[in-house]
Amino acid sequence: MNQEKIVIIGGGVSAMTAALYLTEQPDWQQHRTITVYQQGWRLGGKGASGRNAASGQRIEEHGLHVWFGAYVNSFKTIETVYTKLQRPADSPLSTWQQALKPHSFIALEEYIDDQWQTWPIDFPLLAGNPVDGSLDITPWDFIKMTLAWLKKWIFDLQSAAKKANKNIQLSTKKTRDQSLLRHLHQQITDLVDDTEDAWRDFADDIKQYSSEVASTPSLLINTLNKFAHADNTLNPQVHEKKDGLVIWYIVRKLKRWLNSEMIELLDNNAQLRRLYICADLAIAMLVGLVKDKVYREGFEVINKFDFRQWLIRNGANEQYSANSAPIRGFYDLVFAHPAGDLSKPNVEAGVASLAMLRIALCYRGGVMWKMQAGMGDVIFAPLYELLKKRGVKFEYFHQLQNLTPSLSEQGESFVETVELQQQVSFLADAEYQPLVNVKKLPCWPSEPLYAQINSEQAALLKQHDINLESFWSDWPSQYENHFGQPLPIKKLNYKEDFDRIVLGVSVASLEHVCPSLLAWDTKFAAQAKQVKTVATQAAQLWLNKTDEQLGWQYIPKSKEGPILSGFSEPFDTWAAMMNLVDKEQWPTDCPPKNIAYFCSVFPCEYYPPKSEYQFPLQAKSQVKVNLEAILEKNMQSLWPLAYQNNEFDWSVLYEISSSGDERLNAQYWRVNVDPSERYVLSVAGSSKYRLATDETKFTNLFITGDWIKTGVNAGCVEAAVMAGMQTARAMVGYPQHISGENAFAVIKN
Numbered sequence: 001m002n003q004e005k006i007v008i009i010g011g012g013v014s015a016m017t018a019a020l021y022l023t024e025q026p027d028w029q030q031h032r033t034i035t036v037y038q039q040g041w042r043l044g045g046k047g048a049s050g051r052n053a054a055s056g057q058r059i060e061e062h063g064l065h066v067w068f069g070a071y072v073n074s075f076k077t078i079e080t081v082y083t084k085l086q087r088p089a090d091s092p093l094s095t096w097q098q099a100l101k102p103h104s105f106i107a108l109e110e111y112i113d114d115q116w117q118t119w120p121i122d123f124p125l126l127a128g129n130p131v132d133g134s135l136d137i138t139p140w141d142f143i144k145m146t147l148a149w150l151k152k153w154i155f156d157l158q159s160a161a162k163k164a165n166k167n168i169q170l171s172t173k174k175t176r177d178q179s180l181l182r183h184l185h186q187q188i189t190d191l192v193d194d195t196e197d198a199w200r201d202f203a204d205d206i207k208q209y210s211s212e213v214a215s216t217p218s219l220l221i222n223t224l225n226k227f228a229h230a231d232n233t234l235n236p237q238v239h240e241k242k243d244g245l246v247i248w249y250i251v252r253k254l255k256r257w258l259n260s261e262m263i264e265l266l267d268n269n270a271q272l273r274r275l276y277i278c279a280d281l282a283i284a285m286l287v288g289l290v291k292d293k294v295y296r297e298g299f300e301v302i303n304k305f306d307f308r309q310w311l312i313r314n315g316a317n318e319q320y321s322a323n324s325a326p327i328r329g330f331y332d333l334v335f336a337h338p339a340g341d342l343s344k345p346n347v348e349a350g351v352a353s354l355a356m357l358r359i360a361l362c363y364r365g366g367v368m369w370k371m372q373a374g375m376g377d378v379i380f381a382p383l384y385e386l387l388k389k390r391g392v393k394f395e396y397f398h399q400l401q402n403l404t405p406s407l408s409e410q411g412e413s414f415v416e417t418v419e420l421q422q423q424v425s426f427l428a429d430a431e432y433q434p435l436v437n438v439k440k441l442p443c444w445p446s447e448p449l450y451a452q453i454n455s456e457q458a459a460l461l462k463q464h465d466i467n468l469e470s471f472w473s474d475w476p477s478q479y480e481n482h483f484g485q486p487l488p489i490k491k492l493n494y495k496e497d498f499d500r501i502v503l504g505v506s507v508a509s510l511e512h513v514c515p516s517l518l519a520w521d522t523k524f525a526a527q528a529k530q531v532k533t534v535a536t537q538a539a540q541l542w543l544n545k546t547d548e549q550l551g552w553q554y555i556p557k558s559k560e561g562p563i564l565s566g567f568s569e570p571f572d573t574w575a576a577m578m579n580l581v582d583k584e585q586w587p588t589d590c591p592p593k594n595i596a597y598f599c600s601v602f603p604c605e606y607y608p609p610k611s612e613y614q615f616p617l618q619a620k621s622q623v624k625v626n627l628e629a630i631l632e633k634n635m636q637s638l639w640p641l642a643y644q645n646n647e648f649d650w651s652v653l654y655e656i657s658s659s660g661d662e663r664l665n666a667q668y669w670r671v672n673v674d675p676s677e678r679y680v681l682s683v684a685g686s687s688k689y690r691l692a693t694d695e696t697k698f699t700n701l702f703i704t705g706d707w708i709k710t711g712v713n714a715g716c717v718e719a720a721v722m723a724g725m726q727t728a729r730a731m732v733g734y735p736q737h738i739s740g741e742n743a744f745a746v747i748k749n
Contacts, residue, residue: 004032006731007418007498009400010676011038012045013717014704015504016383017077017724021735023390024080024728031732036387037398037420039676040469041434041448042376043384045506046677047717049374050446052668057438057585059374060446060668062677063538063599064575066370066563067100069363071718072739073725075130078379085386092373092441099378101579102366105556107564108325112270116568116637119274119325120554128364135362135711135740140295142354143247144228145361146282147221153279154221154254157262160272166261170220170253171212180246181213182206187233187243188226199223217257224250234295244290251283255315258283266320276317277324284316285353299350300744306684307331310349329565330356332572332600334714335534335679340603342569351682351713354743368563373583376444381435385442396432397423397448397468398490400505403514405698406494413520413697415501418492423468423475424461425454438585467616471512471674474613500700502727507707508533508675512610521697523689530689531707533678535602537623539571539669542654543594547576550594550652551641568634570626571598592654598630601679602671619671627669628661680707680715687713687744693727702727711741 006022008015019034042048049061067074078096087094108119137145161168172178185206198219205213227233227246234243258276266273288310289295292302302310307330308322316322331337334355336347359367371378388394398420406416426432432452435442448468450458460482461468466475480486492498505513510528518525543550547561554562561576577595586592602623608615631648642652650659655666672678690709693702704727705720706712712719725738 003030004499005497006032006034006500006502007492008034008036008502008504009418010045010504011036011043011380012504012506012705013047013379013720014706014724014727015045015502016043016380016387017721018502018504018702018704018727018731019387019392019724020077020081020383021725021728022732023387023392024734025732029391033393034391035393035395037395037400039397039399040423041396041432042444043380043434044376044444045504046672046679047375047379049376049444051374051377051436051438051443052446053436055666056587056591057443058540058542058668059377059580059584060540060670061374061538061597062670062672063536064563064573064597065375065717066103066368066575067717068359069102069126069130069365069367069369070133070135070358070361071369071716071721072130072133072135072362074718074721075133076739077721077725078382079131081382081386085382085389087382092439093378099372099382100369101372103368103370103560103563104366104558105560105562106367107554107562108329109564109567110270110325111568117270118554118564118638119270120556120562122556122558123363123367125366126364130364130369133362133364133739135358135743137358137362137740138295139289139299140234142357142361143234143286143289143295144225146286146289146357147225147228149360150251150254150279150282150286151221151225153275153282154217157258157272157275157279158217160265160269160275161261164265166265168216168218168257168261170215170217170257172215172253173212177249178206178209178213180242180249183239183242184223184227184246184250187230187239188223217254220250220254240296244293247290248287251286252315255280255283259317273320277321277326280317280321281311281324281326284311284314284321285357288314288349288353294350294353298743298745299354300687301350302353303348303350303687303744304685305349306345307347307349307352308345309684310353325566328572332565334682334716335536335601336681336683337601338532338534338681338683339605340534340601341605342601342603346681346683348682348684348687348713350744351687355712355714358740370577370579372579373441374443374580377438377441377583381442381444384434394432394434396434399423399468400509400513401489402516403501403503403701404516405520408699412699414494414700415517415698416494418498418501420490420492421476422488422490424448424457426452427454439583441583469674469676470616471676472608472610472613472616494700498700500702500731502702502704502731504704506533506676506678506705507531507680508678512675517696517698517701523691524696527689527691527707530686532681532683532686533675534681535604535619535671535673536599536677536679537570537602537626537669537671538597538599539623539627539667540577540598541596541667542592543596543652544592544654545642545652546578546594549641550639552576552638564638567638568630570600571630571634572600574598574638587656590656598627602673604673607673607675616671616673619673620669623669623671624664627667628664631664680705682714692730693723694730702730711738711743713744 051057082096093099104123401419563575565573575597653663655663710722
């Protein structure tokens with residue numbers, strides 16, 4: 001039997017997920033060979049992390065990486081990896097439950113009266129394992145779940161209104177509106193306890209055709225929840241239009257009550273303001289989900305709108321809700337600022353509303369899960385070890401240069417050649433061994449392991465401080481100047497070297513690595529143009545004080561440090577990562593006490609040609625300026641005890657040999673401007689340009705990444721994992737089921 005030759009280009013989440021499922025078949029090696037070609041010295045893509053041997057084997061990330069408890073496919077995949085790898089029980093992070101821990105405490109920042117106020121949210125820990133969760137939840141299910149949350153908020157708001165002597169008596173006088181309540185009554189009569197006085201009076205008014213039907217906010221929302229759970233509600237074959245009008249009428253009536261009785265209380269009561277924001281956003285989403293028939297046509301129908309625009313269109317209060325901390329925090333979460341322009345936020349309404357609903361309503365365990373080492377250590381090292389054990393071949397230091405198309409005799413388009421630049425050669429042509437052990441945990445180093453590289457090349461790389469992962473690297477010219485010949489090119493030919501290709505590079509790389517394919521395939525070209533990316537920036541600080549010693553005031557019962565968003569620029573997100581100190585290798589007599597991660601978008605409208613080698617260094621220098629600025633000017637509201645006489649106390653930063661602001665130089669910061677590192681966006685109207693893994697014209701090409709068409713359509717781990725699963729299924733039929741992949745599809749009845 002001839003083995004099919006599969007080439008995977010790239011080592012990010014999607015590519016490695018595809019490789020995992022392509023090798024799940026017990027006898028897979030009888031059917032195919034798999035070779036992974038990876039630029040530089042490590043796997044991970046945007047999720048790569050490294051260990052800095054010169055600085056306590058500290059973890060250095062591309063940014064803040066946490067998983068959500070609703071990442072069903074991601075948890076199923078990583079459970080598979082750890083279970084099949086079978087690390088010894090006494091080894092570090094031997095199971096995925098040791099590698100990822102639930103996290104419940106989130107903080108949002110509100111800017112009120114020229115001051116930052118913290119909105120702490122301690123999500124409940126829920127029973128269950130994310131692996132056993134499901135994203136196969138219909139929009140109608142989300143309506144019911146959102147109504148359940150709205151019920152809680154309305155009850156709390158009504159209690160506050162009673163204490164403030166506000167009116168909680170509502171009435172319905174219009175004949176049209178009473179007919180809607182009559183329809184509601186008919187649908188739920190058998191579901192209601194008619195011994196309740198409020199319900200009995202409400203029902204009597206309806207049945208007796210009273211001039212007005214009396215109710216309260218809590219009665220209406222309670223009744224509406226029962227209506228939503230009736231068997232035939234919003235059934236297209238029964239009373240779909242009238243059912244929709246019932247929901248729309250009641251939530252809008254609740255909205256009018258909130259605005260008439262509660263608005264004037266909000267400015268002086270943070271708790272009420274936050275309850276109002278939650279209820280107001282839920283009402284706006286419910287109105288939109290019903291009015292735009294998302295429950296029937298899927299979330300794709302509203303992707304033509306920006307999320308905030310859609311909320312306002314459906315009645316969200318612009319002053320309090322549409323620009324509230326939860327909304328700003330979500331835009332920050334998905335870096336939804338094209339070109340890094342904070343004045344022009346943009347994310348598809350369908351993508352955003354689906355994501356927010358899944359995060360809040362579909363999680364198991366913690367709403368978030370924190371990795372207990374670097375992402376490279378927790379995710380990509382075990383993935384690599386398992387795939388290597390299974391017989392997958394890895395070729396590091398191979399940078400993709402070009403893919404060229406051709407036509408078969410049958411007139412079908414296919415990829416004919418792949419050109420890869422061989423960045424280095426190894427001692428005696430030995431196979432590169434990429435991992436290092438840190439406290440017995442296999443990890444990726446933050447730079448190449450030079451001892452395995454040709455000594456003359458290694459010396460030249462170090463002399464010129466070459467970054468082999470950079471698009472703007474001048475390594476080719478330095479190599480040619482020194483050795484008198486260009487870096488070698490490895491050319492892979494169809495049938496001879498490969499049968500099918502998995503292209504796992506990011507969408508921003510396409511114009512550089514396959515321009516001929518884009519010229520050949522107009523839909524592929526449209527995807528490359530319309531699915532946008534944005535540069536990001538990240539920084540990590542090692543600290544001599546705990547969060548409490550810095551003055552952070554919000555310590556939940558779990559004692560968790562916060563993951564905080566919606567803060568001031570240039571870094572809008574901070575995560576307390578004290579849990580990683582003992583995973584690094586610091587002097588035992590004086591280790592750091594704390595670690596802080598920061599990230600945000602990086603403003604950048606123009607990416608220069610490959611020949612402008614200084615561009616990434618110039619951009620990185622700006623990140624340092626930004627980091628210094630946030631410490632000198634912004635963090636005092638969060639870390640008041642880190643300041644003396646309103647000036648940042650630089651001794652807070654951990655560094656053994658430096659003093660004063662020189663300690664900043666010992667910290668870590670980076671800018672992600674490379675095409676392969678930029679964050680994938682979901683700007684309004686872009687999802688329609690996304691292709692599925694096998695939807696290009698090229699019969700032997702499978703694209704994969706968080707930029708293709710999945711059930712998420714956003715830049716995140718879950719989308720990347722789903723893409724990799726879809727790629728493997730398209731190639732070999734496995735896995736058959738991918739949770740939540742049809743969320744954007746039209747629902748057929």
